[in-house]
Amino acid sequence: MPPARKRPRAYDPARTRAAVLAQFGNVRAAARTLTPEQLALPTRLGDRTVRELVAHAGRVLTAVDRLLDEPEPARQDGRLLDWPFAIGADADADADAVARTARRPAGEHPGLDAHLAEAERRFTERLDTHPGSRLLPTGAGALPLADYVVTRTVELVVHTDDLTAAVPGLDIPYDRQALAAATRLLADALAVKAPGGSTEVRIPPYAVVQCGEGPRHTRGTPPSVVETDPLTWVRLAAGRLSWTDAVTEAKVSASGERADLGALLPLLS
Structure with missing residues (x-):
């Protein structure tokens, strides 16, 4: 990535x-x-x-x-x-x-x-x-x-x-x-809200961003990864779906100690 x-x-x-x-x-x-x-x-x-x-x-x-x-x-x-x-x-x-x-x-x-x-x-x-x-x-x-x-x-x-x-x-x-535009804008906003490179957020096929304090990776699999689909991401960012529900319903894949984005969402305020 x-x-x-x-x-x-x-x-x-x-x-x-x-x-x-x-x-x-x-x-x-x-x-x-x-x-x-x-x-x-x-x-x-x-x-x-x-x-x-x-x-x-x-x-x-x-x-x-x-x-x-x-x-x-x-x-x-x-x-x-x-x-x-x-x-x-x-x-x-x-x-x-x-x-x-x-x-x-x-x-x-x-x-x-x-x-x-x-x-x-x-x-x-x-x-x-x-x-x-x-x-x-x-x-x-x-x-x-x-x-x-x-x-x-x-x-x-x-x-x-x-x-x-x-x-x-x-x-x-x-x-x-x-x-695509909505997904990318909201993904980039997350990176602004939580600058850093400890977690990679993947929203195929439209966006990949890194966020969160911690070491930034440059190659290979990052230590923490979040992946979801575009519409689920928009719902999370807009507060239409909670992070907990998204994970429980397997609408989000989150791995790594810094992969919990619940405290950063929603983005729209």
């Missing part, structure tokens, strides 16, 4: 944009199949219903619109890998947007699919008219637009899983590039 990455991972903006739109399209297509009874079902996200969760998927894209309407910061003072640890600040901004929507007269509320269609249109239009270097004032500091779009893959993959868990029989596909 290769050693941990020493440079920030690069993401191709065109591929990231395509991945976001593909995963959003998967969610939108699934939403069209939901009955009123299914839309009223609860989710694992507190008081949020399936309808509200689908609507939130639209706001995952319109967050770009909202941030582009803010004054551009003078300089970049955040990093892409800071975003997972500052997601709470972005969630507060989303809650404010939800509250403003709720205060509109009933006649001004668009239908659910119309809301998603408008979100997709605005997202595409904004990416067509703004360079990827344009800075956005995010909860993680000023980030380039191209970097912020990568974070949209995490939100969409996580909420796709939330929807699938909430509606029996619903099977929303995962775009390969969206799942």
